[in-house]
Amino acid sequence: METRTISKEALHRTRRRHNWALQWCMNYEKMQGSGFAFGMVPVIKELYETEEEQCQHLLRHAQFYNCHPAGSAAICGIACALEENGQSDTADSIKVALMGPMASVGDTIQGVLVKPLVSLIGAGMAAEGNWLSILMVTLPMVACFLARWPAFNIGYKQSLNLLNNMKSAFSFDKLQELASVLGLTVIGGFIPSILGSRLQLGFEMTKAITDPNTGKVVEQAFKLQESLDSLLPYILPILFVGLCFYLLKKKKMTPVKVILIIAVITFILGATGIMV
Numbered sequence: 001m002e003t004r005t006i007s008k009e010a011l012h013r014t015r016r017r018h019n020w021a022l023q024w025c026m027n028y029e030k031m032q033g034s035g036f037a038f039g040m041v042p043v044i045k046e047l048y049e050t051e052e053e054q055c056q057h058l059l060r061h062a063q064f065y066n067c068h069p070a071g072s073a074a075i076c077g078i079a080c081a082l083e084e085n086g087q088s089d090t091a092d093s094i095k096v097a098l099m100g101p102m103a104s105v106g107d108t109i110q111g112v113l114v115k116p117l118v119s120l121i122g123a124g125m126a127a128e129g130n131w132l133s134i135l136m137v138t139l140p141m142v143a144c145f146l147a148r149w150p151a152f153n154i155g156y157k158q159s160l161n162l163l164n165n166m167k168s169a170f171s172f173d174k175l176q177e178l179a180s181v182l183g184l185t186v187i188g189g190f191i192p193s194i195l196g197s198r199l200q201l202g203f204e205m206t207k208a209i210t211d212p213n214t215g216k217v218v219e220q221a222f223k224l225q226e227s228l229d230s231l232l233p234y235i236l237p238i239l240f241v242g243l244c245f246y247l248l249k250k251k252k253m254t255p256v257k258v259i260l261i262i263a264v265i266t267f268i269l270g271a272t273g274i275m276v
Contacts, residue, residue, distance in 0.1 A: 004047050006084050011156065013042040018076045019148040022069050030064050036076065036095075037062035043080050057083075060092055067099035068106025073148040075102060077155025110144050 018039030025034035040061045048054045067075060075098050082091035118140045125133035240262065247253045247261065 004084055004086070006043055006046055006080060010042040010046045011080060014039050014076070014080060015073075015149065015152045017041070018152065019069070019073055019145075022072060030062065031066035032072070033062045033065040036065050036072070039076060040079070040083075043083060047083055057088065060088065061095075063092075065095060065099060067103045068110070070110070070144065070148050070151050071102030071106040072099070073151040074155035075099065077152040077157075078159055081156050081159035114140055114144060 018036065021038055022032050022035040025038070026032055027034070037058050040058065044054050044057050044061075048057060061079075065072075075095055078094055078098075079091040082088070082094065118137055122133040122137035125136055244258055244262065247258045248255065253261075
């Protein structure tokens with residue numbers, strides 16, 4: 001196998017192209033294949049002399065490919081290292097083997113753990129009129145984007161050693177499961193605190209009682225919400241979440257239908273004054 005050297009400038013351009021343009025040409029036939037090949041252009045042009053060779057190897061990288069962008073950055077780094085060592089076939093195999101596991105890990109961390117969490121915190125801050133909610137939502141997502149640069153560098157420097165270390169340290173399935181459990185647990189903890197102050201029953205009754213101090217007959221208000229809170233705080237948010245789970249899991253309804261049902265229920269309860 002022929003070993004060649006990639007210049008720092010070519011690596012920098014490939015890293016920049018991949019991290020910015022991976023999904024620019026996304027399509028249903030090749031998904032991110034065109035974007036991956038576009039990112040590899042500087043490396044391929046430096047490693048192969050003739051135009052025919054360059055086109056041949058770019059066609060390899062333009063095949064079907066789909067992965068989470070941050071995970072794909074590490075795969076791109078590994079592919080560059082393997083191309084540099086003349087292991088083109090291994091680079092193709094690594095792309096196919098890793099794009100699924102890396103996509104599941106990236107989607108779980110960003111889509112289940114980070115994004116819903118910061119969105120919930122940001123929504124709570126926005127409801128209180130705190131302008132920092134904008135930063136709470138945007139900065140973590142910017143950090144997820146910037147993580148692509150060190151991911152590429154680690155993939156390139158470690159190459160196949162990275163795979164061996166990852167396999168010995170954890171399994172992709174276990175990491176995905178742990179991230180999902182953690183994300184859903186945190187999100188579940190925010191539901192009562194956010195909805196509890198907004199889902200309140202307005203049902204109220206009055207009854208006449210005699211004041212023992214003055215002997216006068218006065219009216220005392222009886223609020224159903226206070227009685228429910230004494231039994232189980234945040235019972236209404238819990239019931240609403242349970243209803244959503246029942247409709248989604250047991251009745252196999254689509255999320256859109258469940259949202260419409262909840263909207264109709266809350267509109268009727270609000271219009272009749274039962275819920276405030």
